[in-house]
Amino acid sequence: MDFQDIKKFGNWLDKNIKSKTDGKQVCGYPREIMGNCKRFVIWFVESCAPISSRGLGVNYNFHELIKAHELCWLRCMSGNTNDPIAPNITDEQLCNIEAILHNALSDSGDEDSSAVRNYLIYRLIRAFGLRIGEALALRLSDLKLNGAHPSLEITRIDERGAEYQDPRSPYHPKVKTLSRLLYFDPGDKDLLALLEQYISFHRVKIADVGGKRRASIFLGHDFIFIEHGDKSSARPLSCSAATKIASSISAQVGFKFHWHVLRHATFNRLYEAASNLKDNATEMDHIVYMGGWASSESLRIYARRAIRDSALRKLNRINQMGASG
Known part of the structure; x- marks a missing residue:
């Protein structure tokens, strides 16, 4: 299959595939089909592409073949032609969210385990x-x-071994991007201290022992973030509970907030900073690795955001100059 074959298949899906909801096409359904087909084709290439020798050049060509298939499918997926732009959160909005979550720590005297957990999740996603x-x-x-x-x-998840178990299954959280090792910034000492505090004093199970309530660090699972409260049994925090936390933040700050837009906010800022550097190929590769993406193609939504925001800033400066004149 080449690019034209994949493009024709994508166009056919857009015109002919109908969902099971009143015969109307659900938004994103053809893209989901394309994604599944892409994964099958990549698996087929990895499993069946002939390799006649073990030379370095052959390995490089094999890698380039897989990369070419990845890019062809990504470019042809329905929705890419609309040139989507990564959503964002303004600096002021980020400050409001941070203040609300951090103030919850102060108001509770660091005794509210839920407040520590929620702020910690925010800081990790932000970092x-x-x-x-x-x-x-x-x-x-x-x-x-x-x-x-x-x-x-x-x-x-598929790299965690056959013995891996999650009590939240079948609705367990999934790692959709590539595996990666991420280092804390030297300026993240307070974040490291908060992690140690949460693990040592808040990630515990409260149980009755001899008529007395005692805290135990032995939870029966290895997951960091847990549900808190007398009836939670310190179970791993569920996806639905995390969504409710985001909804609560939205109600407090007065604008729509969800965890994924915070991820976008991080990469919007990283991409814009890198785009202002000369010879920034290495910095862009670092962003791709940090995001867990297979290729730099995933940075296109951040590139469009950076271009649009730059144009808006220039337009605002022109308008201000005109007003002052």
């Missing part, structure tokens, strides 16, 4: 651009907080 599913799937074994280079590791 690393994690998906909410990646944050919820983090385990104690994924953290290395000691040493000169503290880090966290994002590991795909």
Whole structure:
């Protein structure tokens, strides 16, 4: 299959595939089909492409073949022709969210475990651009907080071994992007301290022992973020509970907030900073790796955001100059 074949298939899907809802096409349904077909084709290439020797050049050509298929399918997926722009949160809005979540810590005297957890999830997504599913799937074994280079590791579910279990199944959070190792910034000392505080004092199970309520760190699972409250049994925090937290934040700040737009806000700022550098190929590669993407094609929505925001800033300066004149 080449680019034209994939493009024709995508156009046919847009015109002919109908959903099961009153015969009307559900938004994103053809794109979902295209995504499944892309994964099958990539699997087929990886499984069946002939490799006659083990030379380095052959391996490179094999890698380029897979990359070419990835790009062809991505470019032909329904929705790409609309040139989507990454959503964003303004600096002022980010400050409002941070203030509300941080004030919840102060108001509770650091005794409210839910407040510590919610602020910690916000800080991790803000720092690393994690998906909410990646944050919820983090385990104690994924953290290395000691040493000169503290880090966290994002590991795909299918790479966690046959013994991996999640009590939230079948609605367990999924790691949709590639696995990667991410290092904390030297300025993240307060974030590291908050992580250690949460794990040591808040990630506990309250149980009755001999008529007395005692805290135990032995939870029966390795996941970091848990439900809090007398009836929660310290279960891993669910995706639906995380959505409710985001809805609560929306109600407090007065604008629509969800966790994924926070991920976009992180990469919007990283991309804009990198785009202002000369010879920035290495910086762009770092962003692709940090986001867990397979190729730089995923940065297109951030490029369009940066171009549009730059144009708006120039237009505002022109308007201000005209008004002052």
